[in-house]
Structure formats: C-alpha cells, structure tokens
Amino acid sequence: MDAANPIIRALDAAGYRVTSPRRSLADLVIDLDGHFTASELAAAGRQRGLRIGRATLFRALELMIELGVVERLDMPSGEHTYVACAPAHHHHVVCSRCGRTAEVADAGLAGAVRDIERQSGFRIDAHRLELFGLCRHCLARASDKRP
Amino acid sequence: MDAANPIIRALDAAGYRVTSPRRSLADLVIDLDGHFTASELAAAGRQRGLRIGRATLFRALELMIELGVVERLDMPSGEHTYVACAPAHHHHVVCSRCGRTAEVADAGLAGAVRDIERQSGFRIDAHRLELFGLCRHCLARASDKRP
DNA sequence: GTGATGTTGAGACTGAGTCTCGACAAGAGA
DNA sequence: TCTCTTGTCGAGACTCAGTCTCAACATCAC
Numbered sequence: 001m002d003a004a005n006p007i008i009r010a011l012d013a014a015g016y017r018v019t020s021p022r023r024s025l026a027d028l029v030i031d032l033d034g035h036f037t038a039s040e041l042a043a044a045g046r047q048r049g050l051r052i053g054r055a056t057l058f059r060a061l062e063l064m065i066e067l068g069v070v071e072r073l074d075m076p077s078g079e080h081t082y083v084a085c086a087p088a089h090h091h092h093v094v095c096s097r098c099g100r101t102a103e104v105a106d107a108g109l110a111g112a113v114r115d116i117e118r119q120s121g122f123r124i125d126a127h128r129l130e131l132f133g134l135c136r137h138c139l140a141r142a143s144d145k146r147p
Numbered sequence: 148m149d150a151a152n153p154i155i156r157a158l159d160a161a162g163y164r165v166t167s168p169r170r171s172l173a174d175l176v177i178d179l180d181g182h183f184t185a186s187e188l189a190a191a192g193r194q195r196g197l198r199i200g201r202a203t204l205f206r207a208l209e210l211m212i213e214l215g216v217v218e219r220l221d222m223p224s225g226e227h228t229y230v231a232c233a234p235a236h237h238h239h240v241v242c243s244r245c246g247r248t249a250e251v252a253d254a255g256l257a258g259a260v261r262d263i264e265r266q267s268g269f270r271i272d273a274h275r276l277e278l279f280g281l282c283r284h285c286l287a288r289a290s291d292k293r294p
Numbered sequence: 295g296t297g298a299t300g301t302t303g304a305g306a307c308t309g310a311g312t313c314t315c316g317a318c319a320a321g322a323g324a
Numbered sequence: 325t326c327t328c329t330t331g332t333c334g335a336g337a338c339t340c341a342g343t344c345t346c347a348a349c350a351t352c353a354c
Binding site: 295296298299305308311321323 | 325326327328329330331332333334335336337338339340341342343344345346347348349350351352353354
C-alpha cells in the first residue's frame with residue numbers, strides 16, 4: 001500500500017477498500033498539484049495509460065470529498081474544479097493565471113460570520129469562501145514585464 | 148415601461164433593448180423572491196403562459212448577472228441557483244430549509260481578506276462568500292417543534 | 295484458499311448550458 | 325408615421341458534466 005499518499009491513508013482509515021483504480025486516481029490527484037476538472041483528471045489518467053471509467057472517476061472524487069481530502073471549488077466562470085487538501089476547515093486561494101492554489105486558515109472570518117448572523121437574523125451553519133487573485137509567482141512575472 | 152422593476156431599469160440604463168421576453172423574465176425573477184434554478188424560472192414562465200426559449204432565458208440571466216442585478220450562487224449540493232440582488236458588492240445568506248435569501252454587507256471580511264493576502268502571498272482580486280443556515284422563520288418553527 | 299460483498303467499467307441516460315440560423319421587432323432617424 | 329438597421333428572438337441540435345444500472349471482477353476477512 002502506498003502509505004505515503006494521504007488520500008490512500010484516509011481511504012484505508014475510513015474502512016474503504018484500497019483498489020487499484022482508487023490508488024491510481026489518488027496518485028494523479030496528488031501529482032496534479034493545483035485545481036483540476038473531472039475531465040482533466042480523466043485525461044491525465046489516459047495519458048498514463050490507465051483505463052478508468054467515468055463513473056469510477058466520479059465515485060472516487062465523491063469519496064475523496066466525503067473524506068475531506070479533496071474539495072470542490074466553483075470558479076468564477078461557473079466551472080467545477082477539484083483540489084487536494086488537508087481534512088480540516090479552511091479556504092482556498094486560487095491563482096487565476098496559473099491555477100496554483102493555497103490553503104488558508106479561517107483566521108478572522110469567524111468574527112465576520114458572527115457579525116453577519118447578528119445582522120441577518122440567520123443561524124449560520126456552514127459557509128464557503130473562495131478567493132481569486134495572483135500568486136507570488138505570477139505577480140513577480142507580471143511586474144517583470146511592466147517596465 | 149415597467150419602471151418599478153429594477154432589472155428593467157438597469158437593462159434600459161445600460162442601453163439594452165427592453166423586449167417583452169426580458170420584461171417577463173425580469174418580473175418573474177422579482178416575483179420568485181428567493182433563489183431559483185434556471186429550470187425553475189423556465190417552469191414559472193410556462194405556468195404564466197409565456198413561451199420563452201431556453202437560449203433566451205439563459206441569455207437574459209447572463210445579462211442580468213453582467214448588470215449585477217442577479218447573482219449566481221453555488222449551493223453545497225453543487226446546484227447552480229440564481230438570486231435577484233442589488234448591484235453592489237455583498238454576500239448572500241441562504242436558508243437551507245426554505246430557500247429564503249438575505250444580502251449582507253462585506254463588514255469585517257475586508258480585514259480577514261487582508262490577513263489571508265499576507266498569509267498566502269497572493270494578491271487577492273476577487274472573493275466569493277456564501278453562507279448557509281436557517282432563517283429567523285425556520286429557526287422559530289424548529290424551536291416550536293422541539294419541546 | 296475461499297466466499298461475501300464492495301467496487302469496477304461500459305454504456306445509456308439526464309439535464310444544464312451553448313451554438314447556429316433564419317425570422318422578427320425595437321427604436322433611431324427621415 | 326414609415327423605413328431601415330441591427331439587436332434579439334425561438335427552435336432545435338449539440339456538448340459536456342455527472343448519474344444510474346448491471347453483470348463481472350477484485351479485495352480482504354476469515
């Protein structure tokens with residue numbers, strides 16, 4: 001078993017069978033390093049010579065989301081993408097140029113959510129924050145080009 | 148012209164033609180009062196005897212989003228829904244029981260976003276916060292039932 | 295090694311959203 | 325009021341993400 005892959009470990013710990021399609025997909029997800037769509041994942045699998053059915057791919061993604069090791073993001077374009085992450089509450093910052101993602105802690109958000117509860121009269125059970133911008137890398141490259 | 152409808156007003160102000168399908172859809176959106184999916188909007192139109200093509204409906208929604216009078220929300224289920232709103236930066240709280248929505252101001256979020264910029268090294272250009280919970284109404288009903 | 299059962303892949307299906315194209319209607323200008 | 329330009333319309337075919345079903349297969353506890 002590929003114990004180095006946290007997705008496989010999570011799968012195993014939760015009592016799910018560690019099958020070879022799941023192992024391959026977990027490796028792919030880790031290797032993709034950044035956000036990816038379901039079809040990008042399928043294409044990456046095909047490139048490695050894997051023959052994995054669409055249903056299996058979606059089932060595996062669903063499972064990973066359930067285990068908290070993958071999260072679904074909704075891009076401003078309306079596209080659904082997925083990203084590997086640690087199974088704790090956090091948010092994602094996505095670079096709109098290169099697609100790199102970073103996880104950030106909740107930090108000051110809890111206070112803002114409490115304000116919103118007071119303001120709206122709702123009891124807030126869940127929230128989702130997605131942030132879009134430029135990563136360090138792309139920022140540097142952008143300022144290089146600007147004289 | 149139905150100047151009472153803010154969507155129509157925005158359409159007109161932006162120089163778009165105020166056609167009868169757009170007028171009908173704008174009225175529907177205002178009347179729906181809460182979030183709705185594209186197919187719910189189509190169904191509501193059919194119920195009123197309107198004959199509006201799917202393409203027209205999506206085009207009108209896209210236009211309303213562009214004008215900032217409608218916003219697209221991504222529900223935790225992955226479903227895309229739309230909601231009428233004021234054309235200023237704000238966020239939505241959605242009641243996960245009855246579907247009622249409320250707009251809330253950015254409030255303390257700006258500070259949290261600045262923290263996240265510092266923490267991640269990204270320059271954040273846009274963000275999206277969606278909040279899910281129970282509205283005043285459903286909260287009251289829930290506590291009524293619990294003895 | 296064996297058997298129960300969880301998982302797989304193929305392929306049909308669904309439903310949201312897009313694209314194309316000829317027809318139509320809003321609205322500016324005469 | 326009439327005419328003409330052009331933005332918008334509806335129909336319908338299309339695409340693509342995601343779901344469902346089912347027989348076959350592989351995992352893993354015993």
